[in-house]
Amino acid sequence: MPLVADTDLPAFERLRKQGQEILAPGRAQRQDIRELHIGLLNMMPDAALQATERQFLRLVGSSNRIAQFYVHPFTFAEIPRAADAQAHIDKYYSRFDDLKEQGLDALILSGANPAQSDITTEPFWPPLAEVVNWAKDNVCSVMCSCLATHAIVQLLWGFERYALPHKRWGVYSHRVTDQCHPLTANIDSRFDAPHSHVHEVNAQQFRDAGLIVLAEGAESGLHLGASPDGLRFVFFQGHPEYEAVSLLKEYKREVMRFIAGVRADYPPYPQNYFFDDARDVLDAFEKEMAACSGNFANLRPFPEPELAKTIDITWSDTGKAMVNNWLGLVYQVANKDRAKVFMDGVDPADPLGLVAGKSHVDKKPI
Template sequence: MPLVAHIDLPTFQRLREEGEEIVDLERAKHQDIRELHIGLLNMMPDPALEATERQFFRLVGACNQIVQFHVHPFTIEGLPRGEKAQAHIDKYYQSFAQIKAQGLDALIISGANVTRPRLPEEDFWQPLMEVVSWAKENVTSVLCSCLATHAVIQYCYGIERTRLPAKRWGVFSHRLTNKNHPLVAEINTRFDVPHSRFNEIFQSDMERQGLKVLAVSQEAGAHLAVSPDGFRLVFFQGHPEYDDISLLKEYKREVMNFYRGDRPDYPPFPEHYFNAEAQQLFADYALHVREAKMTGIDLLEFPEALVLEHLDNTWSDTAKAVFNNWLGKIYQITHQDTRIPFMDGIDPKNPLGL
């Protein structure tokens, strides 16, 4: 069922233009369909703030459960913001106090950029942990993405992430390690997921603390895991929400960082992402960038438009299926009062009866 445009967020219009079905609030009021209220704690930096909204809203809207989806974006203190992004947040985002008062059926926590060696040193750590502490008691299920996964696992289970020798960057093949868990019901046993991170929590460390790992990559490590109860906390180390151009945008940013002198080396290609034609285009452009940097000639435009036809999205169908399973289970066990996480008779320590 579609998303409900319950606020005047520009993301709704953008998704309409992409062909997504969005229901306005007045029409939704006349439909006798149950609502699910999902929080989106968006911690992404300014350039990715609105794109992250669209990506997660799109995954929620693709769910085929018979329910009206109300997604509530909010953020926390401790994240540096520019004037434009702050204005967007002030106009369209709710406060955490409002979120707590109304309650949620589900919560998505995005990744974030870090600036300190250890996560508890980040300015956003304490505000984030306040959200997590509340959600663990009051929300049916919390889905964490990338940095949020690392932060929540450290907070809840004491596992610190490990710095990798090089950035884990690209699109990697994964396989299911538990085909019977409801979150992965009827999805492909092998599927792709994009990753973009410098750190990792290893499968062995997760399992040592009782987490259940559901999908792993031989190259990229554990991607999908759940808390020992099987459902209250869901962890992504990758980025299944990414658009087909997300890694391209990151590559462009790194190329420009090299040109400006903000990184010493020319960035490698994201792994398993660019085909041979795209790699040749970017190899030629790399020669030009180096020449422009050395000689001062004008830098030609980044050849983004030329490679779009060479990009394939090999992960979104699986991402949509996992989200559909996640929201479907929430629909089955959450209380109709958003301030109460479970309907009567559901055991919070084993909500899916696994």
């Protein structure tokens, strides 16, 4: 499914240069193909704002080609922004009030970097609650990423995330726990996925609340789940949208925080991510840093370009397949009229027909 570049958002041009198919509006309007309009609530801080756009746009644009995707990024005024990030938002982002009026077929909620353990005290909590309470009645399906998953299960199902002894950080193996669900159709029974969080919810909490667990890992815990109806809310605790270097950039930020004296301990490696040549490069850099005895003025730059060449990506195909399945299901049950949510005859409480045991959707991707 090609993305439609209906604005001058820089992410479109960057993705085009990386081989992604991007349609100009004029070409899109000449094609007799159905549109799907997807909101992207981007709650990430300034440093990750545009990278998050690209990551989710890539996932959406890698899906099948039976529809044209219009992605509408938006965010909250309550999240503090530097001048350049705010200028980007002012130029390219939609207003939530306008999206409510126009309607959306689907909605993606990004993660965020909270400052507080209690996420209900974060400045984004009230506007997020407003978006979710509107979406649960007016959008076919909402896909939640990491912290958004934690927030929505607390808001709608009443159970809370908890702190981990150490940050869950790295690439982990997972198993599909329900291969008959259409969201996991044609997914390998075992697959990798990145995680990066210091709080989590677990699979047992999901099951106790009547939610569906679709994939989990022995080390990482819950990765993919869904609301009891199977579609209205889709939950990722991991990060299928991450690029190969996303964890590398996170690790570099932690090293820079250590050098700046913000972090007391030297950061441990993300698990199952740096191997062989990468470890050699990192060990050499750490030794050089230790030899500086706290005076880092002459320390060479962090070897990010050299490390990037050593990193393998082992999760993107599975992430794309899961999002492809999700959007294929939205395509099958969403009403073409965005003022309505579902096609005629679709039960809003059981849009896939799974609860009644009378599935009326194709389990294979469209």
